[in-house]
Amino acid sequence: MAKTVAEIADAMYKLVKDATGQKKLKATDLTKAMVELYGDEVDKQLCKDAIKELMNSGKCVYTYFGGSFIELPHREGAAND
Amino acid sequence: MAESLPKTPMLDELEKGGWPSFVKEIKLAAKKSPMAVDLLGLLERSYKEKIGHWKHGGIVGVMGYGGGVIGRYNDLPEVYPNISHFHTIRVNQPAGWFYKSDALRSICDIWEKRGSSLTNMHGSTGDIILLGTRTEQLEPIFAELSKVDFDLGGSGSDVRTPSCCCGMARCEWACYDTMRTCYDFTMKFQDELHRPAFPYKFKFKFSGCPNDCVASIARADMSIIGTWRDSIQMDKAAVTEYAKNGMDIQSEVVDNCPAKCMDWDGKELHIENSYCRRCMHCINVMPKALRPGKDRGATILLGSKAPIVEGALLSSVLIPFIKMEPPYKELTDIIDRIWELWCEEGKNRERVGEFIQRVGLGNFLEAIEVDPVPEMVAHPRENPYVFYEEYFEAGDEGSEEEEK
Numbered sequence: 001m002a003k004t005v006a007e008i009a010d011a012m013y014k015l016v017k018d019a020t021g022q023k024k025l026k027a028t029d030l031t032k033a034m035v036e037l038y039g040d041e042v043d044k045q046l047c048k049d050a051i052k053e054l055m056n057s058g059k060c061v062y063t064y065f066g067g068s069f070i071e072l073p074h075r076e077g078a079a080n081d
Numbered sequence: 082m083a084e085s086l087p088k089t090p091m092l093d094e095l096e097k098g099g100w101p102s103f104v105k106e107i108k109l110a111a112k113k114s115p116m117a118v119d120l121l122g123l124l125e126r127s128y129k130e131k132i133g134h135w136k137h138g139g140i141v142g143v144m145g146y147g148g149g150v151i152g153r154y155n156d157l158p159e160v161y162p163n164i165s166h167f168h169t170i171r172v173n174q175p176a177g178w179f180y181k182s183d184a185l186r187s188i189c190d191i192w193e194k195r196g197s198s199l200t201n202m203h204g205s206t207g208d209i210i211l212l213g214t215r216t217e218q219l220e221p222i223f224a225e226l227s228k229v230d231f232d233l234g235g236s237g238s239d240v241r242t243p244s245c246c247c248g249m250a251r252c253e254w255a256c257y258d259t260m261r262t263c264y265d266f267t268m269k270f271q272d273e274l275h276r277p278a279f280p281y282k283f284k285f286k287f288s289g290c291p292n293d294c295v296a297s298i299a300r301a302d303m304s305i306i307g308t309w310r311d312s313i314q315m316d317k318a319a320v321t322e323y324a325k326n327g328m329d330i331q332s333e334v335v336d337n338c339p340a341k342c343m344d345w346d347g348k349e350l351h352i353e354n355s356y357c358r359r360c361m362h363c364i365n366v367m368p369k370a371l372r373p374g375k376d377r378g379a380t381i382l383l384g385s386k387a388p389i390v391e392g393a394l395l396s397s398v399l400i401p402f403i404k405m406e407p408p409y410k411e412l413t414d415i416i417d418r419i420w421e422l423w424c425e426e427g428k429n430r431e432r433v434g435e436f437i438q439r440v441g442l443g444n445f446l447e448a449i450e451v452d453p454v455p456e457m458v459a460h461p462r463e464n465p466y467v468f469y470e471e472y473f474e475a476g477d478e479g480s481e482e483e484e485k
Contacts, residue, residue: 026238027278028424044421052276055145062147064138067430068237068277071140079139079154079166079216 003041008034008050013059016070024069027051086111087122091129107199116197116213119163123155141168141216143223147277149233150219166215167197171208171234172226173267176260177247178203187229195222207244207286207295208234239277240270245287246294254364255289256307256377257405263287265407279420280427280436290373291361297385297396302433303416304382304396305405309374312354313363319370320350334363378404381412383419384434394434401456418449 012030019025031047051070054060061073086108095104107124110117127134134155141152151169158165172188188209192198197213204210209231214222223233234242243266246252248259266285267274273283286297289307297304324330330350335343342356343363350370352363359380364371381403382396403412419433422445427436437445446453 026280026429027276028280031278031424048272048276048278051278052145052272055147055276058144061140062142062237062277063140064152064237066138067281068147068239074140 003038003046005046005049005053008038008042008046009053009057009059011037012047012050012070013054016054016060016072020072024063024065024071026067026069030070086118087125089121089125092121092125110198113193114198115163116167117199119161120167120197120199120213123157123161123164126157135167141219143219143233146223146233146275148236148239148275151236153213164197164213167213168216168219170196170211170214170219170222171204171206171236171242172211173232173234173242174203174207174209174244176245176263176267177250178207179247179250184229184231188226188231191222191225191229195225205300206234206241208242233275235274235282237277238279238281239275239283240273240279241282241284242274243267243270243285243287244295246289248287248289252289252294253368254292254307254361254373256309256373257289257379259287259289259307261407262305262405262409265409269413273420279424281430281432283420283433291359292365298382299385299393299395300387301385301396302383304385305379306382307373307377307405308359308380308402309377310402311374311376313352313357313374314372315350315352316370317349320367321348323367323370328367330367334366337362337366378402381415384432384437386432386434390430390432391435394432394438396434397459398456399451401454415449415451422448 011034015030015033016025030051031044034042034047034050035044051060054070055062058073060070063069063071089104092104096102096108104121107117107121111121123134134157136154136156137152139152139154142148142150149171151171153167153169155161155164155167175184188211189198189200192200192211195214195218196211199212201210201212211222226232243263245259245263246255248255248257250260263285266287273279283303284301285303285305286295286301287305288295288297291306291308293304293306295301297306320330328334330345334350335345339360339362340356340358342353342358344351344353354374364373379402380398381400383399384394385396386394400412400415405412423433423436426440427433431439440448442457443453446457
């Protein structure tokens with residue numbers, strides 16, 4: 001049975017959370033991981049929608065370190081607060 | 082009223098001479114903006130110490146978007162507190178950079194209120210660049226820009242803000258409507274523009290003719306350059322007129338043709354159009370006598386980039402001729418296939434041109450289902466050790482069995 005956007009967003013969120021502090025993940029990393037995990041139950045559009053959901057909900061943010069990554073919101077070291 | 086200006090003897094040197102000076106502009110802005118005052122101080126210090134004091138990148142952006150804001154902080158916030166945050170905002174420019182003055186005023190009003198008031202019109206990306214604001218101002222700026230119908234541009238690993246020459250709006254050589262195509266592509270690829278999902282950046286640039294005024298062949302991952310596939314239009318009487326007025330057609334036109342496809346017998350100009358490389362030289366020299374053909378469209382080229390991770394590349398031909406008419410289905414289907422392959426197999430920070438070099442053009446074309454054509458050959462083969470095994474069958478002359 002095909003997965004829902006919310007289910008994929010949750011699975012992606014877990015991946016991002018587990019990788020925090022160890023590896024920065026790109027959108028393509030998340031999409032590939034979902035395809036590997038759920039096979040035919042997901043497609044690329046579903047993954048795109050799930051990433052959009054993560055961003056719009058504020059659960060994840062885009063960051064830039066020589067390329068664009070998806071991370072949990074955090075206080076960055078460079079910020080002059 | 083901003084505080085008094087710091088002493089900047091080194092920067093002052095850059096105000097001398099008969100050309101525009103960014104130092105002069107920053108000083109002008111410093112009369113009102115404390116950010117500009119600190120910027121002068123920091124820049125002078127960097128020039129003296131020969132050290133950059135900016136930290137770049139990070140988390141800043143607006144909700145839901147992954148591009149359009151470039152985070153900057155200085156590493157001396159105690160000394161220069163007004164520019165402890167100095168984020169850049171890229172605003173998607175209108176196609177061809179045409180503005181009404183009230184649109185420009187709206188942008189400047191927003192920026193004077195919420196930023197440093199310094200702008201770069203335009204950045205090398207083509208965007209309107211708004212230089213220097215604080216993190217807490219980003220969302221209000223975005224909201225106010227949206228109210229006056231502006232959107233953020235691209236940054237990071239996404240489709241960068243597409244840009245185009247002024248095309249049919251002002252130029253008689255435009256072979257397709259660059260401004261419309263640029264707008265249509267911007268709207269079609271909104272998701273890819275605002276939500277970075279690629280291994281690295283991807284740029285579209287649209288030039289109306291081979292003069293390539295936006296330098297798309299050197300700067301865009303996908304260069305869309307206007308061309309024609311029939312014969313150059315010629316007004317023979319006008320050619321004669323040029324000759325009569327003193328133009329040396331042999332040396333100024335014929336001898337400079339890279340394809341040597343022209344001949345001038347002193348009275349009449351002959352063009353062997355099948356050899357023409359569409360370089361535009363003859364048309365540029367004799368604009369009243371020669372014009373591009375009537376069957377117009379574009380050549381699609383792929384792969385150029387400036388030197389960042391690897392060296393610079395120019396785009397090379399992917400589709401020799403395509404009609405540029407909405408909805409551009411054939412082209413957008415190819416783009417989707419290119420992105421799918423590149424996202425699947427591309428390395429982090431690998432531009433599409435570098436990816437093609439790594440996997441080989443043959444493999445790339447096969448994967449995106451485009452047939453190879455002679456126009457794709459950038460230069461003659463350098464490696465003589467190529468085996469055409471697939472073309473030989475057992476029993477053919479020269480096959481291994483024969484040799485035994």
